[in-house]
Amino acid sequence: MTKSEVPANARSSSRRGGAMVSVGELFSGAGLFGQAFADQGAHLSFAIEMDPLAAASYAKNVGKHIELGRVEDLKPRSKVDVIVAGPPCQGFSTLGRRDPKDARNKLCLVIPQWAKAAGAEVVVVENVPPFLASSYWRKMAKDLERDGFEICTWTLDATEYGVPQRRVRSFTIASKRGLPGRPPATSDRMVAKDAFAAIRRNDPMHIWPEGTELMVARMSALPLGGDRRDIARTAPELCPPSWHKIGCQATDVWGRINPNAPANTLRCDFQNPSKGRYIHPKQDRMISLREGARLQQIPDHWTFEGHRTAITRQIGNGVPLGLGRAVAAQVLGLF
Template identity: 35%
Template sequence: MANVIRTIDLFAGAGGLSHGFELAGRGYEPVFAVEIDDAAARTFKRNFGCEVYTGDIEMVEDFREGEVIIGGPPCQGFSPLGRNRDDESRAQLNELWQQYLRAVHEVKPKAFVIENVPEFQRSAQFAELLHLMESDPLLKEYSFGYGVLHAADYGVPQSRRRGIFMAVRGVDEVPWPPPPTHGPESPGERPYATVRDVIANLPAKPKADEIGWDGERQDLHLRRNPRPMSLERYKAIPEGGNRFDLARNRPDLLPDCWRNKPTGTTDVMGRLWWDRPSVTIRTEFYKPEKGRYLHPVADRPITHREAARLQSFPDEFVFEGSKIEVARQIGNAVPPLLGKAIAEHVHRVAFPDHGSKNGDE
């Protein structure tokens, strides 16, 4: 147990952030998680085996002991995609981060990490967090760093930006950001991981209709059954194209809602590029009308397996729930490789003299 760093994951989802901490190989071990969504909680339990409280974090009476608290309070209150919420529900969502701080006060970890959408760091709630870090008797013991990290800079084959706040108790400073491993700021300017890198070896024509098993691995490479008109629309869109290519190539197939709106997002009904990171994978990646989710060359949207790989989940990671529930877990997750980079940074700053499972430090 001497080399174990116990982690507590709040608002844990499927466990992308916890899996990233595991991938770091620094001795991190989940001991407790809180997740309100039943399917996501079952996924976390299946993959990590620790105690999971399934329900509202406000109902947790006491948290387990641990050295690191991680987690991402629900982001819809800050995200542009959540702007249609009423003021009361938005306020309730935004205040959930205070439950996170309740856990910090109870557990008094060596370090904690808050993950959220970039908008959180421009919110009144974040300004209040910064005030508390300077005025609260316990929180004043923590140095902190924060900013927006680009997942592609850390090996994720996806353009996805997340706001990360990292605090460590008993150190003079928290250097920021974590050193990039890919892209122009990385050592040797290592190229970004691309769509081709992670999904090119999957069959162009999936065969499964439902989540099942292919030998010892979960089969998430699921086909859909588009209407003939939808299939014709897909065929009219080239690699990297979008609904505007559809308008040029097959105006007869253009829906009136797009015909009457000649401007707007270029990602709708978009096709991915092979040799670039993907766009941000969201919860409805299986609907091309929601974004740039068409396969680079196959006339279909990306599958659950492809989306999971673009989020940097390994095929061995098992998801629980229906197809819609699994898609939601994939789209809401912190990419594990981004989590790994954060975990390594936490280890460098908070546990510099701590051993690792790999015995390399």
């Protein structure tokens, strides 16, 4: 068993009067959060996703119950015990434009409607932490409370749940069955080199973009854990004038991963050196799709649909499995 597979202490089933607890997913992406609930013993009844490539990956790896479409245009086809939702975070994220008028922000407001129509007793919404301070969260929470749910929120750091990546996410739990306790941290702390161990050379996902000669020269000027400030200092001739203007303010971009620490939050464009600290710890290249998938604890047998950037998006959008399982265990424990 590799570190990316289901841990031995995962629940074998989650039962409600003999039947498995049923889960419906909204904004399912390629299905990492849904898979975490399945790993903890839930039955996945339906899943809705509007991106055809993410939906195709979901169908291959998680289940054929995925339905392609927009949540605002569809209705539940069955009753479920739990609704799990990961609405788009770009309008709330500090990495995005944080635009309060982003049309996607209001998508979270369909979640209470789905919960009501599906007869769900528990709702779980995952997003970036600033979501909790938004007017959209307040409206969503008010609608759920009006429908008889109690609400609690958790802000959790994936490194506390055996994930080799720093990733802080908010979880909103609305429940008619009492509120669950915050997931206890696990004792296993993982670092980037744990995720990168024993990757097969012929793994079709062990691929990265060919860098130009200039890009490779910049990478080779990077020490372990270094970033573009190091390149600007030791090899200024390789840097555009803008890097010198910004000076030491911008950190992490063109960063080399420290193998002995958790990796930085994986973004949807983790194969672009200008987007963060995603250069391989020892080699002068971006991390591969497989290395990115490992940082999200995606099992090696999963395969993804689409071109490279569509795949980095599906991987970077997901909830790392260790974090998802920790949340799922608490939620399913309510039944």
